[in-house]
Amino acid sequence: MAKNVGVEIRNIFTAQNLQKHFLTGLSFMIPVIIMSGFCTAIGRIIGNTDVEGTVGYWLLTAGNGGFSIMIAILAAGIGYSIAGKAAIAPGIMGGFLSVTVNASFLGGMIAGLLAGIVTILLVRLPLPKTVKGIIPLVIIPLVGGILEVLVIIWIVGPPLAALTSAAINFFMNMNTGSKFLLGFCLGSMTGFDMGGPVNKISFAIVTAFASSGVWGPAAGKNVAAMAPPLGIALSVLIFAPKKWKPADRQNAIAAIIMSMCQVTEGALPFAFEDPVRTVPCVVLGSGIADGLIMSWGVTVPLLSGGIFTIPVASAPLLYAAALLIGACITGILLSIVKPKIKEDMKEEKVTDDLNINIDF
């Protein structure tokens, strides 16, 4: 029995599972980010955010509230992915504390892992059945909560807070060239798989900066996420319409709308059909757009929100310009490398030897 728990805990840390747990956490957190982002944006657009009692003030308050709980939701999601419902409470506790001690994103990830591990250990305790009932109700919140407090506040909190502020200082002191490079890296990752796991790694880094109050990477990431579908649509509808199929045209219109709402996934139908040509064009466009934003020093206090973020950018014109430049780079490159239409639909090479495991 003890051996099983050991295996279960070791399983958490295999690369594939670890990625799954973090992605689950992110998928819990993203709606919170979007919700708070829109509250903040609409609040700022309405204005009067300093005057208590106005609509703008309350919307901004709501947005800030959302940002202060998002790390808690991340930790809860990671815990949930590892150990189910019982891990949510300790996860929220640890994630929230992590924000309080400035360990922010990194602390939240550790808080989530800890919540999951503690929950697995407590649930598997060999206890009589009568006592077992109170474990999820009393013991996990109590022990899990106390452990989270101890670990986050005294053990991982201080070094992570120092690490976070060091990273922020490093970023602040970067010269323009290195900022462009950092932006290019984050942007290319954002564009690379158009909403997939690599995109989410970049999202996580940007969120880490944002939760410490640095919003340059967020601006870059927004632009890098909006550019791919827009760029492809430009190629389909304007730059090289003859190189695309009629079905692509419909997808392109959908892609424009998705780009406006910052749904990078709008580019996916094109990328799946022709990844070898599409992905490099998208990576370059997104990377350069993000790099420009970073080197121009544009900031946006939102992690998502599409064109609705433009009015609240520190320099709306530069912000929109970077988006258009990125999209045009993607569009033009793609129009150049795309071959004339040939009716050879790419077929899957079918094999029965994929490397997968069946658990019987």
Next chain:
Amino acid sequence: MKFVGVTSCTVGIAHTYMAREKLLSAAKELDMIGHVETQGSAGVENELSQDEIKDADVVIIAADVAVTGEERFAGKPIVHVPTNTAIQTPKSLLKTIQKKLNSKRFVR
């Protein structure tokens, strides 16, 4: 081969649904019977019925994140893959599973 599947991705708006469509159309081409449930941002859709699960030879979880209700599949052979496997190589996925099941002589 009969299978049931669950698909789910990080944001829950694109890969989740593409994986379902790819699995179902591959199943049709390979003469297999499949039912696939999506767990996207809109919650559970096309929920699997108990009969569908009972009749299935295998459970395919094509997900990048944790899915809910995995306890429904207790006792069934279960395959975990990322959504990308189901989207890019759906037929290979199904054929590989069938071959592995056959070698275990689990197919009814």
